[in-house]
Amino acid sequence: MIVPTGLKAGIAGVGVCLPDRVLTNDELATMVDTSDAWIRERVGVRERRIADAAQAASDLGAVAAARAIGHAGVAAEEVDLVIVATATPDTLFPATACIIQDKLRLKNAAAFDLAAGCSGFVYALAAGSRFVESGLYRTVLVVGAEVLSKVTDWSDRETCILLADGAGAVVLRPAAPGYGxxxxxxxxxxxxxxxxxxxxxxxxxxxxxxxxxxxxxxxxxxxxxxxxxxxxxxxxxxxxxxxxxxxxxxxxxxxxxxxxxxxxxxxxxxxxxxxxxxxxxxxxxxxxxxxxxxxxxxxxxxxxxxxxxxxxxxxxxxxxxxxxxxxxxxxxxxxxxxx
Ligand SMILES: CC(C)(COP(=O)(O)OP(=O)(O)OC[C@H]1O[C@@H](n2cnc3c(N)ncnc32)[C@H](O)[C@@H]1OP(=O)(O)O)[C@@H](O)C(=O)NCCC(=O)NCCS
Structure with missing residues (x-):
């Protein structure tokens, strides 16, 4: 395939999914020895979202991904690749990307997970953009999806005040010249x-x-x-x-x-x-x-x-x-x- 000189990948659509359940600092203070004032001053968090017991990373990720695909205005069949960055995959294998690929019927898409901790989305964006720039793929879905509440020690006040659940996704496509x-x-x-x-x-x-x-x-x-x-x-x-x-x-x-x-x-x-x-x-x-x-x-x-x-x-x-x-x-x- 001929690669146009200087072709860049751009973000064509964005979507998110945040669980409904809000966990406030005051509520956390009933679980561990902490306070709203301490968390606000030392971290800056007031509240966070926590997934239901039944929700896994792919549940949040699929919703965010569907919204990003809708925002980009592309059809499910057009998605060539799904990359999911996560530290809390549904299972160690199959990959959460494959689970999302199936949920959204992205039947023409390859799929893999990528583990780079909290840098995962930027790593996945870097990887996904290279597929677009090379001309190999035209539409790449990049998802960051986490259910950290399931790997949180809720008795450890240093970590449980920080961690939360949510998902965000973007669709990468060739950008106009100078953009992306x-x-x-x-x-x-x-x-x-x-x-x-x-x-x-x-x-x-x-x-x-x-x-x-x-x-x-x-x-x-x-x-x-x-x-x-x-x-x-x-x-x-x-x-x-x-x-x-x-x-x-x-x-x-x-x-x-x-x-x-x-x-x-x-x-x-x-x-x-x-x-x-x-x-x-x-x-x-x-x-x-x-x-x-x-x-x-x-x-x-x-x-x-x-x-x-x-x-x-x-x-x-x-x-x-x-x-x-x-x-x-x-x-x-x-x-x-x-x-
Ligand atoms: C975890 C973190 C918030 C702690 O804040 P800190 O200002 O470094 O606090 P310290 O660890 O110095 O502890 C100061 C005091 O607060 C206490 N403390 C710690 N967590 C507390 C909490 N949730 N509530 C109240 N007091 C707390 C400590 O026990 C310590 O008490 P002491 O002085 O009596 O020993 C901070 O180190 C941090 O944000 N680190 C980076 C974490 C991060 O970003 N992780 C994810 C990266 S992807």
Whole structure:
């Protein structure tokens, strides 16, 4: 297949799915030794959404994906590939992407999952955009879907106040000249894996009564180490991706960061010397939804009119692995798309 020079993938549609159940800080304070004031001050979260006991990642992901497909105005048969970024797949296999492919009858689509912690969506966007740019595929669905509540230790006040459930999805298609994903930078430091992990349930430590009793099936985190890593990773990844796109921080209209902690975003803003108005924040209402947080925030930015045609947007995330990544886009309003 002949690849047109400079073809870029652009976001043609966005969709989200947030569970109805709202868990407030006051409610959490009845479960662990914490308070609304502490969580607001140290993290910035007021409330978060929690899935029903029966809901898995594919349930939220399929709804978000269907909405993104509808927004893009493409037919189910046109979807060539589904990539799902998740740390909380329905099952270790088959892939959650295959489950969503089946639920939405995307009969012409290949499907796979991608694990890169909270950076998963940006990694999946990078992977998906390459399929479009190469000319191999024309319509790629990228989903971030998480049900973190099921791997949360609800007696650990350092983690249970942060984590939440949700899904976001985008449809990638060829962008008009000058628009779309201009550059991506990804990185990893596996030596920091111990700072954020779910130890049991894989081939290293299969579930046993002992691992369950020790709660090794739940997420474990060294909050301070992750915090130190995040305040560096967020600005550095953004700057590196901007440089790869031949742009500077002064060109950025909006940074859509992973929604982990308001203080992490404030520290990144200081390092980047950008005003807080240039950062999309909605963690106060949704907490940390891991690989779903960037598309959920992107959707809100779009809905609230914070994205204008031609804007330079940075989608930047960091997370377990340790991993980080940033994608720089020249935003093309889906309604104004010509391709
Ligand atoms: C977890 C995190 C919120 C803790 O905030 P912090 O300001 O670093 O808090 P510290 O760990 O220094 O603890 C300060 C005090 O608050 C207490 N504390 C911790 N969690 C608390 C809670 N939920 N409620 C009340 N007090 C709490 C600690 O026990 C400690 O008490 P002490 O001073 O008596 O020992 C913060 O480290 C963080 O956000 N880290 C990054 C986490 C993250 O983003 N993870 C996902 C990445 S993808």
């Amino acid at each position: 994903i201009l550059a991506v930078k990804l990185g990893a430091d596996g030596s920091g894996g111990r700072y954020l992990r779910r130890p049991a349930g894989g081939s290293r430590l299969p579930h046993t009564l002992k691992t369950l009793a020790a709660k090794l099936d739940k997420l474990q985190m060294d909050g301070q180490e992750v915090f130190r890593f995040a305040i560096k990773a967020l600005p550095e990844a953004t700057l590196q991706a901007l440089a790869a796109a031949g742009l500077g921080k002064e060109d950025v209209a909006l940074v859509i960061p992973h929604q982990a902690n308001r203080r992490i975003i404030e520290a990144a803003a200081r390092r980047l010397e950008l005003p807080m108005e240039k950062f999309m924040i909605n963690l106060d209402r949704y907490g940390n939804t891991s690989s779903a947080s960037v598309p959920i925030a992107l959707h809100e930015a779009l809905e609230s009119g914070r994205l204008q045609d031609g804007d330079i947007v940075a989608l930047t995330a960091f997370g377990a692995g340790l991993t980080w990544g940033s994608a720089i886009l020249r935003w093309q309003s889906p309604a104004g798309r010509t391709t």
